[in-house]
Amino acid sequence: MNTCVPKELRDSATVLTTSDGVHLSALELGDGPDGxxxxxxxxxxxxxxxxxxxxxxxxxxxxxxxxxxxHGASEKSADNEHIGRDSDAALAxxxxxxARRVFLGGASCGGTTAIVSGVAQPLPVVGLLIMSSxxxxxxxxxxxxxRRIHAPSLFIVSPGDMDGAVEKQVRELYAxxxxxxxxxxIEPNGYHGTDMIRRGSDGASVRATVLKFIESTYRNxx
Numbered sequence: 117m118n119t120c121v122p123k124e125l126r127d128s129a130t131v132l133t134t135s136d137g138v139h140l141s142a143l144e145l146g147d148g149p150d151g152x153x154x155x156x157x158x159x160x161x162x163x164x165x166x167x168x169x170x171x172x173x174x175x176x177x178x179x180x181x182x183x184x185x186x187h188g189a190s191e192k193s194a195d196n197e198h199i200g201r202d203s204d205a206a207l208a209x210x211x212x213x214x215a216r217r218v219f220l221g222g223a224s225c226g227g228t229t230a231i232v233s234g235v236a237q238p239l240p241v242v243g244l245l246i247m248s249s250x251x252x253x254x255x256x257x258x259x260x261x262x263r264r265i266h267a268p269s270l271f272i273v274s275p276g277d278m279d280g281a282v283e284k285q286v287r288e289l290y291a292x293x294x295x296x297x298x299x300x301x302i303e304p305n306g307y308h309g310t311d312m313i314r315r316g317s318d319g320a321s322v323r324a325t326v327l328k329f330i331e332s333t334y335r336n337x338x
Contacts, residue, residue, distance in 0.1 A: 120163035125170070132182060132205040138193045140202055141183040144213065146173030150334055151215030151239065154181045155203050155226030157309040158253070164223060164310040171327055177334070178215050182206035184226075199225065200256045203233035211239060217337070219330055220265075221245035223309030225253035231261040231289075243333030244269040244295070245326060248277055248309045250285040251292075259292045268336070269295040270329045272322065276306030301325065 121129070121143060132140040143162055152172050154165035162183040169179040184202050185193040203226075210218060217240040222230035227249025234241050244265050251259050262269075271293075273286040283302070290300045305316035313319040313326070 120161060121166060125166070130209070132202075132209055134185070134201040134205045136195065136198060136201055138185045138195075138202070140185060140205060142206060142209070143169065143179075143181045144209070145169045145179040145181075146177050147214065148176060148178045149214060149216035150177050150242075151210040151218040152177045152179045152330065153203070153206055153210065153218055153220050153222075153230055153234070154179065155206070155222035155230045156181070156184065157224035157226055157248075158184065158199070160223075160309065164226075164314075165221075168313075168323065168326060172330060175327075175331060177219075177330075178210065178213070180206050180210050197255050199254050200229045200232050203229040204236070207233055207237045207239070211237070215239060217242050219243045219245070219333060221330070222249060223247040224249055225256075226309075228253040228256050228258045231258040231265065232256050235261040235264045241265055241267050242337040243267045243330065245329065246271045246286060246289060247312065248273050248282050248286065249289065250282070251288045258289060262289050262292050263294045266294045266296070268297040268329075268333045269293050270299050270301065270326070272301045272303055272312065272325075274303045274306050274308070274312060276304070277308045282308065299329075
């Protein structure tokens with residue numbers, strides 16, 4: 117387990133095995149049928165989403181946070197182009213441990229993979245969270261997938277992120293979204309992905325928006 121995970125959570129660590137045999141570090145928090153997938157950014161770690169994962173588990177959700185290959189405590193692999201398989205493994209584990217529906221969440225490339233993996237698996241998708249996610253990442257194209265997601269969807273991005281390049285990508289996903297209930301939040305703090313929460317001056321507000329959205333999608337899906 118990545119050393120950034122608090123000691124009190126390390127008993128919740130698990131190991132996932134991808135379809136190509138790569139072993140991933142992951143954190144499973146909470147239990148029950150209402151699953152939440154949280155995929156971190158490329159170049160970051162499992163700890164991008166630990167705080168949000170803890171809050172959701174405390175609220176009664178079954179959270180799984182995988183750590184990509186070549187990141188943190190996960191196995192090193194010569195193949196870094198198939199990170200979608202890492203997200204696939206996390207969703208398969210959520211199903212195995214009892215989730216009956218799932219909320220898809222991700223930051224940067226984590227959002228891209230969450231979309232593609234989410235539409236390819238059998239659990240009903242109740243909602244989608246995208247934070248600074250490109251439409252395409254590492255050979256993964258999320259545009260066809262996001263068209264198939266009709267559940268409520270929240271897209272968050274800062275216009276200052278890579279001089280507007282990331283906003284353009286998020287807007288492409290937003291425009292392609294199949295959701296009638298979709299919302300685009302332009303966050304002015306200039307940070308990328310979960311840094312909008314962890315480093316931005318208004319991070320507490322962004323965090324509250326994310327948690328409220330996830331909880332409301334499940335409440336309205338009941």
